[in-house]
Structure formats: C-alpha cells, structure tokens
Amino acid sequence: MEKRTAVAISGAAHAGVLVWALLAGYFSPVEEEPPIQIASVGIVSEAEFQAALSRDPGPAAPTPEAPAAPEVQDAPETPAPREEPAPQPSPRPETPQTPPPDAAPDVAQLVAPPTTEVVTEAPDAPPPPPGAQDAPVSPRPRPRPAERITQTPTPAPPPLVETAPDVEVATEPSPEPPVEEQVEPQEQAAPEETTTAETTEADTPAAAEVEALVTSLAPEDSPRPGRRPNRPAPAQTQTQTASAASTAATSTETATASAPATTPSEPRTVNTEDALREAVAGGGSAAQEGPQLTEGQKDGFRLAVQACWDLGAVSTDTLRTVIEVRFEMRRDGFPVSSSIRLADSRGGTPASTQIALERARSAIIGCARQNGGYDLPDESYEEWKEIVVVFDPTQRF
Amino acid sequence: MFNVAFFRRLAVSVLMGAAVLAGSMTTPASAELRIVIRDPNLSPMPFAVPTFVARNPAATDLANDITRVIAADLSNTGLFREIPRDAHVGRIDSFDAPIQFSDWTAINSRALITGSVLVEGDGRIVVQFRLYDVDAGAPLGEGLQFVGTADGWRRMAHKVADAAYSRITGEGPYFDSRVVFVSEVGPKDARQKRIGVMDYDGANVQYLTSSDSIVLAPRFSPDGSRIIYTGYESGFPKVTVIDVASLAKRTVGGVDQNMSFAPRFSPDGSRVVYSAEVAGNTDLYLLDIGSGSQTRLTSAPSIETAPDFSPDGSQIVFESDRSGAPQLYVMNAAGGEGTRISFGEGRYGTPVWSPRNDFIAFTKQNAGRFHIGVMRTDGSEERLLTGAFLDEGPTWAPNGRVVMFTRETAGANGAPALYTVDISGRNLQRAATPAAASDPAWGPLLR
Incomplete structure (x- = not known):
C-alpha cells in the first residue's frame, strides 16, 4: 500500500515536472545558432605575394555597356544674363531739387485746432426689435430664415433728450447689461466675408508665408455633420448590468463588454494639459447615467465654440484675461442664456474681464444659433447639462 | 525559466489597476463638462456705418465726409473691417427710426453706427450718433451729440470714431x-x-x-x-x-x-x-x-x-x-x-x-x-x-x-x-x- 502511494506520488511529481517542462518550452526545439561562416585561409610567402602582385590582371572583366550619349538637340536659347540696368535716378516722391528756404514759417493757417464743443447728449435709443428675449424651451428648434427688411413702418422712438450746450461728453458706456439674446437658431443668411490674414512683420518671412498660404487654402466654412444617432445598446447594457449585478461573473463580463463604448476610440487631439484637466474634472462622471462623451465629441464642442470666439477687436488687457464661464445646457443642445455666468477670472482688469465675458457669452450663444444647437449626444446629457468653458487667449498675445 | 513577459504584464496590470483605483478615489465627483479653449479668432470685426442722415440739405456733403472719416478711423486700426455700403441690406433714412437688426445680421455686421448731421443757421454743425451691438440687438452705450464749427468737422468725426472704438474694444481713444x-x-x-x-x-x-x-x-x-x-x-x-x-x-x-x-x-x-x-x-x-x-x-x-x-x-x-x-x-x-x-x-x-x-x-x-x-x-x-x-x-x-x-x-x-x-x-x-x-x-x- 505504501509502495503504491509512493509510486503515485512519484508518478504525480514526475508528471508535474513533465508538464512544467512542457509548458516552459523545455522540449521545444532549440533554435539553432546560425552556422558560422568559415573561410579557408592560405599562407603565402612574400615572394609569392610579390609575384602575384606583378602578374598581369588577365582579361578584363566585361564592363557594363556605357549608355549611349544623349542626342544633342538644339539647346534652348539660353537667356542672356540680364544686364543690370544702369542706375537711373528714380522719380522721387518728393521734390528732387532743394526748394528755396522759406522766408518765414508757413503758419498762415496755423491756429489752434478747431474746438469741437462736444455736447452732452444721451438720446434714447430706439426700442429693441421684438423677440429679443430668451426663447422658451422647446424641442429641437428648426432653423428659420433671416428676417428681411420690414415693409411696414415701425413706431418712431421717443424724442431726444434736451441737450445742455457746451458740456463735455460723458462717454461712459451704459452700465446696463445688454438685452438677453435670443437663443433661437437662425440660418446663416450671408456668407462670412474674407478675413484679413495678419502677421507680425517681425515674424520670419517663411513663417509668414506659410501662415498666409495655410490661411488662403483653408476652407472658410464646412457643413456641420449630422447629429450622431443614439446608441441605446451600450447604455442599456450598462444600466441593466449595474442594476442587476447578480453575480460577479456577470458584472465582469458586462463591464468588459461595455468597455469599448466608454473608451475613446477616436484619436485624441487634446494636449496633455487638457487631458489632465479633463481627467481631474470629468473623471467623476463615471458614476453618471449614460455613456460618457468621447474625446471627439468634446473636441467637436470645443471647436464649435472656438469658431465663434472672436477677440479681433478687444483691448490688449482683454487678450491677457483668462475667464472661466459656467452655463447650463438644454437637452436640445442650446445653452440657457440666463445661466451664463463668470465662474472665475485671472490676469485682467474689471473692464477687460467684462469684455471677455461678453465675447465668451456671444460665442456660446452665437454658435449654438448658427449650428442649430451643439452636436452633443442626448444619451450623455447628464454629463453636459452643465458646462464650464475656460477661455484662455493669452497664448495669442 | 519563468515566463518573464507574463509576470511583467501582470505587474503592469496590477499597477495600472491600483492607479485607476487611486485616481477614482481622489477624483471629485462632478456632473459638469469642462472645456479649455485657447485659440480665439482675431480677425477684424465687421461693422457697418451707413452714411449719416443729413437733417437739412446743407449737411448732405458733410454727412458723407464725416461718415467716411469714421469708417477710415476704425478700419485703419486693423481691429475693424467696414462692410461696404453697397452690401447693406438695410437703410437708415431716419436717425430715430428703430433698427431692424436682422438687416445687419444678414450681412454679418457685428456693430452698427448710425448718425445724423445738421448745419445750423449760424454755421455750427451738430452730429449725433448711436452705436449698436448687432448680436445683442441693443444699443451699446448711450447716444452722443457733438456741436462744433464747420472747420472742425473732422474732429467731430474722430470723436464719434473714438467713442465707438472705446466702447467696443475697451481701449482708450486716440483718433482725436x-x-x-x-x-x-x-x-x-x-x-x-x-x-x-x-x-x-x-x-x-x-x-x-x-x-x-x-x-x-x-x-x-x-x-x-x-x-x-x-x-x-x-x-x-x-x-x-x-x-x-x-x-x-x-x-x-x-x-x-x-x-x-x-x-x-x-x-x-x-x-x-x-x-x-x-x-x-x-x-x-x-x-x-x-x-x-x-x-x-x-x-x-x-x-x-x-x-x-x-x-x-x-x-x-x-x-x-x-x-x-x-x-x-x-x-x-x-x-x-x-x-x-x-x-x-x-x-x-x-x-x-x-x-x-x-x-x-x-x-x-x-x-x-x-x-x-x-x-x-x-x-x-x-x-x-x-x-x-x-x-x-x-x-x-x-x-x-x-x-x-x-x-x-x-x-x-x-x-x-x-x-x-x-x-x-x-x-x-x-x-x-x-x-x-x-x-x-x-x-x-x-x-
């Protein structure tokens, strides 16, 4: 009995060793080393070597046939070097000959600048056009054509306020905030005119040329892609799995299956800092309902707002102002105008911050209007129902 | 003899899992989408300045001259681009008439300057103007009125342009x-x-x-x-x-x-x-x-x-x-x-x-x-x-x-x-x- 046990143990051990050796590739054929190249070497004496050197080389090896010389054709007439034009006095923009000196200063017309008596005036502005209020929340609005000139007379505004003559103007802009903009989508009725490509003269010529070329070749506009169709399957799978969670095996399988839906499948174009920000700020959204936005969807939103973010006519202080704007989104892809607010700012004055906020607000609302709402997936609404956009123009100045 | 690659992958997986776990523990829960935008559009702002309304026949030429100086002032800054008058859809026939902003959004105008010129009996001229934010469909600041001598009409034009420039950009004036x-x-x-x-x-x-x-x-x-x-x-x-x-x-x-x-x-x-x-x-x-x-x-x-x-x-x-x-x-x-x-x-x-x-x-x-x-x-x-x-x-x-x-x-x-x-x-x-x-x-x- 004991012997049988020992044999069994020994057999099992040997079998284990054999299995291990098999798995470890012990019995796999060993890759043969490449054969060593052996060259036979003979020893010759110096006399033999000299004799070999002085021997005739023998018949020459056939040389490759030289290609036929190209047929000489009449060479195109070589342009004669252009003679440098003899230096000729070019017409000068100014009088080439010394004019006689003035006998006296030309001051006949010299007087103090005409005084412009600026009169304080604050004429009431005409009433704003109708419909300048927030549009009510509605399902996906349809673009409507731009309004044209009205054919019916509109009531005249109230008369101007009586002016006090010869009083300096108070040119401060009205502190009142502008009227809430309408969020209704509006069809782009006229194409954007060609913009001026500006380069700094101190830039290298090559860089300037490249920038000008890129600007000239870049399309001015492109049609917006259609809204991406809903993808209910992954969301349902994830939701059902989360609610069921009956067995660990099932959860594991579901998580594995749903992983591709939540993993960015498109090439990332954001830089490291953006990725870090998103990882920190958006990482917690995993607990939200629905699939997360892909990086492509986030980039699409970013590019859409950026296209309308216009700082072409702002102060240099504004170009140094970084603002953080927070706003709410409606499920139809339109921002809630009244929710747009300044969350944070740095690097600017109160005035520049205010202008930066106005431009950001105009970009957020204007692009939504131009595009018929932002192209964000409905199933991820929980993730983008509140958005924070950091507008940072400092790299452009 | 151990499969080194296998254990290396195992170790990497463990470390990544730990990192993910640590990250999820330290990341605050947030329900907002955060986007950073760094590349603003710096092209000049398109604006429209229809010829100022001449409030009497004597002011017709002056109204045109003043309007041209205003447009040149703003355009020369490189921050603005005038939309040619030929492209205007709307017309300003009266300084006090309400603005149909759709006429100006149709030509992509972002700002609109309207004004009027009056030559008074004593030769003095009166220039009024208003600036509108077309996007907002509202005036940008209060209307202004300048009174001066006829030979100072350029100064009045410069002052109108200065006011528009400062209100839009936030910079101080310099045309006058x-x-x-x-x-x-x-x-x-x-x-x-x-x-x-x-x-x-x-x-x-x-x-x-x-x-x-x-x-x-x-x-x-x-x-x-x-x-x-x-x-x-x-x-x-x-x-x-x-x-x-x-x-x-x-x-x-x-x-x-x-x-x-x-x-x-x-x-x-x-x-x-x-x-x-x-x-x-x-x-x-x-x-x-x-x-x-x-x-x-x-x-x-x-x-x-x-x-x-x-x-x-x-x-x-x-x-x-x-x-x-x-x-x-x-x-x-x-x-x-x-x-x-x-x-x-x-x-x-x-x-x-x-x-x-x-x-x-x-x-x-x-x-x-x-x-x-x-x-x-x-x-x-x-x-x-x-x-x-x-x-x-x-x-x-x-x-x-x-x-x-x-x-x-x-x-x-x-x-x-x-x-x-x-x-x-x-x-x-x-x-x-x-x-x-x-x-x-x-x-x-x-x-």
Whole structure:
C-alpha cells in the first residue's frame, strides 16, 4: 500500500515536472545558432605575394555597356544674363531739387485746432426689435430664415433728450447689461466675408508665408455633420448590468463588454494639459447615467465654440484675461442664456474681464444659433447639462 | 525559466489597476463638462456705418465726409473691417427710426453706427450718433451729440470714431489727436527740415518752423500747447520750446555754450530732461522750467541720452553705452546710476515709456536690421514689432495701443516716412504725409 502511494506520488511529481517542462518550452526545439561562416585561409610567402602582385590582371572583366550619349538637340536659347540696368535716378516722391528756404514759417493757417464743443447728449435709443428675449424651451428648434427688411413702418422712438450746450461728453458706456439674446437658431443668411490674414512683420518671412498660404487654402466654412444617432445598446447594457449585478461573473463580463463604448476610440487631439484637466474634472462622471462623451465629441464642442470666439477687436488687457464661464445646457443642445455666468477670472482688469465675458457669452450663444444647437449626444446629457468653458487667449498675445 | 513577459504584464496590470483605483478615489465627483479653449479668432470685426442722415440739405456733403472719416478711423486700426455700403441690406433714412437688426445680421455686421448731421443757421454743425451691438440687438452705450464749427468737422468725426472704438474694444481713444513731426524735402545730402503738425491720420498739416535751419526730435508738451525740440537756429544744437498758438520760440536749458539735445517734457510739463555734452561727456540734465534751475542726473563717462519720463514722472528711461554698446537703463527721476533693463543681442536706443505704464518701446539694431520693439518696464517680455532697413524713433498713441515710428528706405533715393503698428505687431501701416517725414511724436488727446 505504501509502495503504491509512493509510486503515485512519484508518478504525480514526475508528471508535474513533465508538464512544467512542457509548458516552459523545455522540449521545444532549440533554435539553432546560425552556422558560422568559415573561410579557408592560405599562407603565402612574400615572394609569392610579390609575384602575384606583378602578374598581369588577365582579361578584363566585361564592363557594363556605357549608355549611349544623349542626342544633342538644339539647346534652348539660353537667356542672356540680364544686364543690370544702369542706375537711373528714380522719380522721387518728393521734390528732387532743394526748394528755396522759406522766408518765414508757413503758419498762415496755423491756429489752434478747431474746438469741437462736444455736447452732452444721451438720446434714447430706439426700442429693441421684438423677440429679443430668451426663447422658451422647446424641442429641437428648426432653423428659420433671416428676417428681411420690414415693409411696414415701425413706431418712431421717443424724442431726444434736451441737450445742455457746451458740456463735455460723458462717454461712459451704459452700465446696463445688454438685452438677453435670443437663443433661437437662425440660418446663416450671408456668407462670412474674407478675413484679413495678419502677421507680425517681425515674424520670419517663411513663417509668414506659410501662415498666409495655410490661411488662403483653408476652407472658410464646412457643413456641420449630422447629429450622431443614439446608441441605446451600450447604455442599456450598462444600466441593466449595474442594476442587476447578480453575480460577479456577470458584472465582469458586462463591464468588459461595455468597455469599448466608454473608451475613446477616436484619436485624441487634446494636449496633455487638457487631458489632465479633463481627467481631474470629468473623471467623476463615471458614476453618471449614460455613456460618457468621447474625446471627439468634446473636441467637436470645443471647436464649435472656438469658431465663434472672436477677440479681433478687444483691448490688449482683454487678450491677457483668462475667464472661466459656467452655463447650463438644454437637452436640445442650446445653452440657457440666463445661466451664463463668470465662474472665475485671472490676469485682467474689471473692464477687460467684462469684455471677455461678453465675447465668451456671444460665442456660446452665437454658435449654438448658427449650428442649430451643439452636436452633443442626448444619451450623455447628464454629463453636459452643465458646462464650464475656460477661455484662455493669452497664448495669442 | 519563468515566463518573464507574463509576470511583467501582470505587474503592469496590477499597477495600472491600483492607479485607476487611486485616481477614482481622489477624483471629485462632478456632473459638469469642462472645456479649455485657447485659440480665439482675431480677425477684424465687421461693422457697418451707413452714411449719416443729413437733417437739412446743407449737411448732405458733410454727412458723407464725416461718415467716411469714421469708417477710415476704425478700419485703419486693423481691429475693424467696414462692410461696404453697397452690401447693406438695410437703410437708415431716419436717425430715430428703430433698427431692424436682422438687416445687419444678414450681412454679418457685428456693430452698427448710425448718425445724423445738421448745419445750423449760424454755421455750427451738430452730429449725433448711436452705436449698436448687432448680436445683442441693443444699443451699446448711450447716444452722443457733438456741436462744433464747420472747420472742425473732422474732429467731430474722430470723436464719434473714438467713442465707438472705446466702447467696443475697451481701449482708450486716440483718433482725436495730433502728431508733430519733421518734414523733410530735398535730396538726401541736403535735406531741408521743418516742424510740422498734423492730425493723427495725416490731415490738416501745418508747419511751425521755416526750413532755413535744422530741427530734430520735436515733442509735444503734455497739454499740447508747446513743442520742445532740438534746434540749430544759432548754428549750434540747443533745446528750444515753441508755443503752438503764438509760434513764439525760446531756448531753454543748456550748459554754457555746449550742445544740448534730446529734450522731453515731464508728465506735468514743469520739467524738461535732456542731454548735454560738457567737456566731451554726454550726460542727462533736468531743467525746472519755472525756476530755470538745472540738475545733473548722471555722471558716468559714457554717453547717456534719449531720456523719457515714466507716466507718473518718478522714473526716467534712457540709453547709455556704459556697457560697451547702447543699452536701456531706468533710473529714479532724481538721478542715479540706473538699472539696465535690456539684455538682448544688438544695440538698443530711443526708449519711450508707454502712457499706460505697461511697456517701453525702443529701437533695436541687430544683425544688420533695425526693429521697433516693446518690453516690460523691467525689461522682460521683449517683443519686436517690425523689422526693416531702418526703423527708429517710436512714439506712443495716447492710448498706448499703437506705436508710430520712422522708416527710411535704403539707397541714395531713400526717404523717411511715418508708419504705425499695433502693439501686437499686426496692422503695419504707412501714415499719410505730404512729403518725407521723420521723428514723429504723438500728442495728447485734444480737448
């Protein structure tokens, strides 16, 4: 009995060793080393070597046939070097000959600048056009054509306020905030005119040329892609799995299956800092309902707002102002105008911050209007129902 | 014999899992989407300015002229782009009529300027205007009305443009200002120079001196009533002040019979800092105009020149070759050694302190080219705005946003001209002058 046990143990051990050796590739054929190249070497004496050197080389090896010389054709007439034009006095923009000196200063017309008596005036502005209020929340609005000139007379505004003559103007802009903009989508009725490509003269010529070329070749506009169709399957799978969670095996399988839906499948174009920000700020959204936005969807939103973010006519202080704007989104892809607010700012004055906020607000609302709402997936609404956009123009100045 | 790769993958997986777990534990839960945008559109803002409404027949031509000046002022900044009147969909037939903003959004206009002109019986003209934010569909600021004489219509146009420019950009105004410069005529080796004054856009040129003596580097006093320059009326360079209204001239400062040059007013107009060469050494001196007393500010054996006050008058930036090549230094207005602020390659000169106290503009010569550049008052953030055969002598617009300078072309027929450039380095433009011109100095805003 004991012997049988020992044999069994020994057999099992040997079998284990054999299995291990098999798995470890012990019995796999060993890759043969490449054969060593052996060259036979003979020893010759110096006399033999000299004799070999002085021997005739023998018949020459056939040389490759030289290609036929190209047929000489009449060479195109070589342009004669252009003679440098003899230096000729070019017409000068100014009088080439010394004019006689003035006998006296030309001051006949010299007087103090005409005084412009600026009169304080604050004429009431005409009433704003109708419909300048927030549009009510509605399902996906349809673009409507731009309004044209009205054919019916509109009531005249109230008369101007009586002016006090010869009083300096108070040119401060009205502190009142502008009227809430309408969020209704509006069809782009006229194409954007060609913009001026500006380069700094101190830039290298090559860089300037490249920038000008890129600007000239870049399309001015492109049609917006259609809204991406809903993808209910992954969301349902994830939701059902989360609610069921009956067995660990099932959860594991579901998580594995749903992983591709939540993993960015498109090439990332954001830089490291953006990725870090998103990882920190958006990482917690995993607990939200629905699939997360892909990086492509986030980039699409970013590019859409950026296209309308216009700082072409702002102060240099504004170009140094970084603002953080927070706003709410409606499920139809339109921002809630009244929710747009300044969350944070740095690097600017109160005035520049205010202008930066106005431009950001105009970009957020204007692009939504131009595009018929932002192209964000409905199933991820929980993730983008509140958005924070950091507008940072400092790299452009 | 162990499968090393397998264990390596296992270890990496464990570490990644731990990292993910740690990350999920430290990441705050957030239900907001966060986006960072860094690339704004810097193209000029399209605007529309329909011809101002002439409120009586006598104002028809004037209304058109004023409208053209306003459009030119804004467009020349490089920050705005006028939408041609031919492209307008809407018409402004009455200054008080309500605005149909859809007519202006249809042509992508972002701003709209409307106005009217009236010529009164006594010849005075009345200009009214309003500015609208087309995107917002609302006025941007209050309407304004200007009243002036007929010969001051350009000033009223400039004031309208200034108001629109400031309200939209947030920058200070500068259109209603003048520039003093040196007008140059004749061949390069026998130039005749005289001091001229013009509107910032080259209009209304007037000459203050005759061309029988050399004049250099004129500068306005802070209130614009006087101009100080280096004159050779006596055959020797002397600091001279001329009263703009009466054209009365007088020599100020100077040390005995030595050369004095490169004068600049202090911000309050009570003092003048200038260079004087005494015993072969050029130093800076401060003159109190009221008392006539002079103070020597520097005493180095090197050449100190091209001084300019800071906006608060407490500091002076100047050029010195004490390090072997001309560089920029800042010192207390009471004098002293100064602190060097320029450290780049090349030679620096003609520093000018921005009226906003944020930058110092300068001329830089490096690698055979001249540049106009700006740097912070401590020398940091140096940026070159231009580059050419010869650029020199920058001067700031009253709002500190635009720099004017002299650019001279090469060759025997080269001639100087005045150019402007935005502080961003964009929008380089030649200023209109009736002849060759150099040494510009921007004056204060007119009152």
